[in-house]
Amino acid sequence: MRSLFKTIGALVPILISITTSLSASAESSFLRDVAPILLKRCAGCHGERVHLGGYRVDTFQSLLLKGASGEKSIVPGKPDDSRLFQLITAKVEAVRMPKSDDQLAPEQIAIIRAWIAGGAKFDGASVSVPIKSLLGPRRHPAAPVVYRTASPIMALAFLPDGREIAVGGYNEITIWNAASGKLIRRIEHLPQRIQSLSLSKDGKTALIGGGTPGEYGEASLIDLASGKRTKVLDTFNDIVLSAVFSPDGRHIAVGGADMSVRLYDFESGKRVWMSSIHSDWVTAVSFSPDGHFVASASKDMTVKVFEAADGSLFTTYNGHNRQIGKYMGQNPVYSLIFEPGAQFACSAGGGNWIQLWSPIEAKADSGDAGDMEERFAKQGHTRYIEHGFKKGVFALNVRGNNIFAASADGILKEFDLSSQKLIRTYPGKSDWLFSLSVDDSGDQIAAGSYSGEIRIWDTKSGRLIIMFFAQPGRSQRQVPGISTLTRQN
Numbered sequence: 001m002r003s004l005f006k007t008i009g010a011l012v013p014i015l016i017s018i019t020t021s022l023s024a025s026a027e028s029s030f031l032r033d034v035a036p037i038l039l040k041r042c043a044g045c046h047g048e049r050v051h052l053g054g055y056r057v058d059t060f061q062s063l064l065l066k067g068a069s070g071e072k073s074i075v076p077g078k079p080d081d082s083r084l085f086q087l088i089t090a091k092v093e094a095v096r097m098p099k100s101d102d103q104l105a106p107e108q109i110a111i112i113r114a115w116i117a118g119g120a121k122f123d124g125a126s127v128s129v130p131i132k133s134l135l136g137p138r139r140h141p142a143a144p145v146v147y148r149t150a151s152p153i154m155a156l157a158f159l160p161d162g163r164e165i166a167v168g169g170y171n172e173i174t175i176w177n178a179a180s181g182k183l184i185r186r187i188e189h190l191p192q193r194i195q196s197l198s199l200s201k202d203g204k205t206a207l208i209g210g211g212t213p214g215e216y217g218e219a220s221l222i223d224l225a226s227g228k229r230t231k232v233l234d235t236f237n238d239i240v241l242s243a244v245f246s247p248d249g250r251h252i253a254v255g256g257a258d259m260s261v262r263l264y265d266f267e268s269g270k271r272v273w274m275s276s277i278h279s280d281w282v283t284a285v286s287f288s289p290d291g292h293f294v295a296s297a298s299k300d301m302t303v304k305v306f307e308a309a310d311g312s313l314f315t316t317y318n319g320h321n322r323q324i325g326k327y328m329g330q331n332p333v334y335s336l337i338f339e340p341g342a343q344f345a346c347s348a349g350g351g352n353w354i355q356l357w358s359p360i361e362a363k364a365d366s367g368d369a370g371d372m373e374e375r376f377a378k379q380g381h382t383r384y385i386e387h388g389f390k391k392g393v394f395a396l397n398v399r400g401n402n403i404f405a406a407s408a409d410g411i412l413k414e415f416d417l418s419s420q421k422l423i424r425t426y427p428g429k430s431d432w433l434f435s436l437s438v439d440d441s442g443d444q445i446a447a448g449s450y451s452g453e454i455r456i457w458d459t460k461s462g463r464l465i466i467m468f469f470a471q472p473g474r475s476q477r478q479v480p481g482i483s484t485l486t487r488q489n
């Protein structure tokens, strides 16, 4: 039945492309039809940073200007006199645009022709801002029926009763039976990669963050019952890496590869504030248990702490970048979590430690400019868990007094927050572990790996309950070298 739907589904894009090319000859919208082609196929060489041939297509204004040749790039009403059109239709491959790449598809050329012929009209708000910023949320394609290659599991979350687990896939979220490893449902037409997945307090809404690296990011709300994307909170110039609810469920914080941290009101979906003070990817965001602070971890080796109310910077935690002393190291921060059980922030990434610290004491530690020397020498109030992994820690989760850490070693460990001692190393080793979720009862923990593998353990006994590949269409039994679906008892 599903394959029948899929066959019908596969026809839809063809029908759409026929209708768009028909309507294109009548009227082509710049933002809807033309801009996506230019951004995808031309902006890499004709963008803000690189402008080969002295030509840019990143703003509407720049698109109309002449390039190095001095010829008019676009002559409204006359495609054949427009340099741009001449170049995308050039017979000689060496001069054709996009240079050293496949020619645009006939329907894309038809769209551009129709748009220039129709007067090269602009339907955006401003000709001088990046075209990217004028485009609304993308419509995403269906997910692949069968996954030919594994999709790294960057995000996963148990549904409220702990019997099902939602997993970030390719253009979709897949929902699996946590006891049998069977695929239950697919929620498609989502961003290409899902980097972050969390549930609202009532368990009815999923908050996702993701996108396409270097191109597009999105933070959206999905109604789990209907599988509909009910609200796109925002779109970004680059992929979103982390999106979380505040403890009272009223706010949402988002961070990603565009280096920004943003806060939204859940009810209205409106953005409350935005900060761009990180100098590299924001890898994780988290609210303090009282909802007072939003903290953001970054590849820039810092964790910034903001006042959730207005986004003003409260302090910067520099504990992952120490030039001297016992805890020396200069490390990117990949994971960060506050939890009701832990009245402090837990952060980790590169380096040998999970660091436990409080924003208020971190501010006091940072002192004033006068005591620089002394400040660098002292270790401050931070408590350190020596985790013993050889590679980076990409996911942390806290339950009560326990902290779980998953690393690129492919191993999951559990530590005691008060004593900072190792409680247990969970059995099994996989590819890089990127994501963790503990169910509401705290009895099960799941980890997702780069190779698409999910392992679920019993947190009381440490026993591995199940391992399966969250890869629709993959036969779980045909995995060379690994016995999957290991159900123990």
Ligand code: HEC
Residues within 6 Å of the ligand: 038, 041, 042, 043, 044, 045, 046, 052, 053, 054, 055, 066, 067, 068, 069, 070, 071, 073, 083, 084, 087, 088, 094, 095, 097, 098, 099, 100, 101, 104
């Ligand atoms: C791989 C890099 C690359 C890509 C992708 C690319 N171009 Fe070019 N483009 C160039 C270079 C280099 C030149 C300079 C002329 C040359 O070397 O052929 C150029 C020149 C041009 C010019 C002429 C500017 C002038 O001198 O007046 C136009 C117009 C143009 N490109 C449009 C496009 C469009 C439209 C696309 C996408 C459909 C595109 N280009 C994609 C590299 C690229």
